[in-house]
Amino acid sequence: MSSSPLNVAIIGMGTVGSGVAKILLDRADQMTNRAGRPIHLKRAVVRDLSRPRNIELAEGVLTDDIDSVLNDDDIDVIIQLVGGIDPAYDIMLRALESGKDVVTANKALLCEKGESLYQRARELGRCICFEAAVAGGVPLIETVTQAMSANQITSIEAILNGTSNYILTQMFSHDVSYDDAVKSAQEIGYAEADPAMDVDGTDAAQKLGILVQLSLGIKVGLDEFLRQGIDTLSLADLKYASELGYTVKLLAVANLIDGQLEMHAQPTLIRNDNPLAHVEDAYNKIALEGDAVGKIWLSGMGAGQMATASAVVANLIDVAVGRAAITFPRLDLWNPRHDIKIMPREEISRRYFLRLNVEDRPHVLADITNVLGDHEISIASLVQHEAPEVDPNESFPIVPLVIMTHRTTEGRFQAASRELEQLDCIRAPFVRMPVND
């Protein structure tokens, strides 16, 4: 057992970086036991040295000189916690080139540039660990890459964006609008000042992309699959869904069906008897299906300081003991399933939820159902409540109409939607969501 210390540098001392430092410093003995050697936090790189921090680091650890850290041959591992692509990509490449292993939580970077980074790391005999990049403290990457290694993963259905899940939970449980729920998420620290990447579905889609790459070895670009956020939903949608026995979640899905990969990340109606319907606040929940093990579910905090730091430090221990060096070069990344085709989005077959605001007058329902019928879409259920107060600018009362369709294809549904939008009797908003069942 090697007892030489593992020298570590953290780049980016934000919330997660401070959490990692806290674990390494506060429980050094326990970490030494588990790693079989001391883990020594040698440097922590920040942009602004003068900013106050609520963690005490030894003299000389904090620096704003990233070059000195990347060039320091004594440093074995870089914990790369800078977000976005630029300069994170360069930092990571330089770390690898200078012989360091990298632990990161940056899912945007791995989703967009993972292929070249993984490739370079492998050529250099280094490894990249990223348990923290997807589902925070939930042991999802480890499960996909180790526990399920006797399986072909055939289905991933996952709630991967804690911010969106928190907002949806707030809206429904506290009867508040989307805007108020976003404000509350910002106050509690779950949403950034600009929460766009969370609420528009990008974050969930990036994480799904990483999971698909790990389980099938193929990269699917963000523009190659359906992606939609919760930012187009209103409280009314959640209430109608509930009335019908469903819960709305931002659901990322990858299903292997007859050699085709169905993939999308969208707000989705989930039946209340599906375990994925029951995950509240900023928690993540993931259903994985393997052809041997069947379905397994994992859940826990997908973000937050200590949950994410826990995943980062677990990876650090993987590096320290040598597990990472074994696991990384044998990921399914390197055994791509080129036989699998991405299912064209038009062919994806599901049921749909449709909320329309329509004029309350004769023929309207016939007009709408005729359009659906022309596209061979049949109606499974329909809810129309009485008209609220009448808008004086309208000749007729405007009433909400909620339709659940039977199974149809995305292509047919989109074509019907386009036609419906042209009807005189329909007012905005026009809300559509797929149903998972």
Place this chain on the structure above:
Amino acid sequence: MSSSPLNVAIIGMGTVGSGVAKILLDRADQMTNRAGRPIHLKRAVVRDLSRPRNIELAEGVLTDDIDSVLNDDDIDVIIQLVGGIDPAYDIMLRALESGKDVVTANKALLCEKGESLYQRARELGRCICFEAAVAGGVPLIETVTQAMSANQITSIEAILNGTSNYILTQMFSHDVSYDDAVKSAQEIGYAEADPAMDVDGTDAAQKLGILVQLSLGIKVGLDEFLRQGIDTLSLADLKYASELGYTVKLLAVANLIDGQLEMHAQPTLIRNDNPLAHVEDAYNKIALEGDAVGKIWLSGMGAGQMATASAVVANLIDVAVGRAAITFPRLDLWNPRHDIKIMPREEISRRYFLRLNVEDRPHVLADITNVLGDHEISIASLVQHEAPEVDPNESFPIVPLVIMTHRTTEGRFQAASRELEQLDCIRAPFVRMPVND
């Protein structure tokens, strides 16, 4: 990357053994990719060669000569699937002594004899892998030993016996008696002809013992903590619990509280808003709490041919790539928390559910509540329904009385129970269960 094959022998070709062979034979290429070398099923040891099997093995693989397998220096790994202690213990020791790593699903053996086996394996530089021994296909051992390595695990609350969970689900969902539900479990293959170890709580307690040993490094014997099975429950208990907003599960619990370990495995009332209340049929579900990551939940099939085989083969790949050799000697087994004391069972503090059959006459309720009051137990809620038809052998109608207490200690509750059982007004059965909240 080593490309020499890993030679494997399975001892015990029952349901799980056949499942393991099926994965190794049917998807040899995929396993080779993931293991970095071929995994070669060299021998499969059975007791009775003449028994028909629904798996086709190459000429010479099947044998009833266990010695030739244990003495075969070419065999690298033994998959030990013989249940019970004897001869499983000897087989495992001999396998280790002859230089083989061992993968096993035998939780009884690990719970009772784990210490000496682990010790011997470590002295010999070998490893023992046992993902399949606890919670079948759920990646629980891996999560406890790898993903949570930045944490002290502070709480384990788990549904670990699929047979009991199936029986409880059947009883409640199909309104059938305990005996009928056991019969149905036997028909579907979830329960043995003699299901004693499953339904009396032994199996769940053994698994809890393994988890505690892995997360705290201390061995707690089966006689050192409260253990109770579902075999004393009736449908009425599940219905009363439901009426009060709870679900009854066989729950294994280990909580670290101020340096003391509270530990028990008993049928327990779980509030319906707790995720552990929602796991049906033969599924397992586990809530783990770590001091960094917070709570995480895992669920999936805890038994069954392919789910268990999936865990066995994952371990086999861990051995093939060298991960097992790294992980095993660094388990927390080797860093025992001797500072932790087992909380005396009398001091465990919980709420309780109590179902009594009592005479329907004046003073009875006063007598009962006086006994509870004498032991400083106060009543949180009470349900008494009207008397069913009168038994002609009784002078008074006999009515069921259900009491939920406020929090009290096990010691007080047991003392009160003993006194209650002496009261003339009480008839059998006398059902008590703790409440988890």
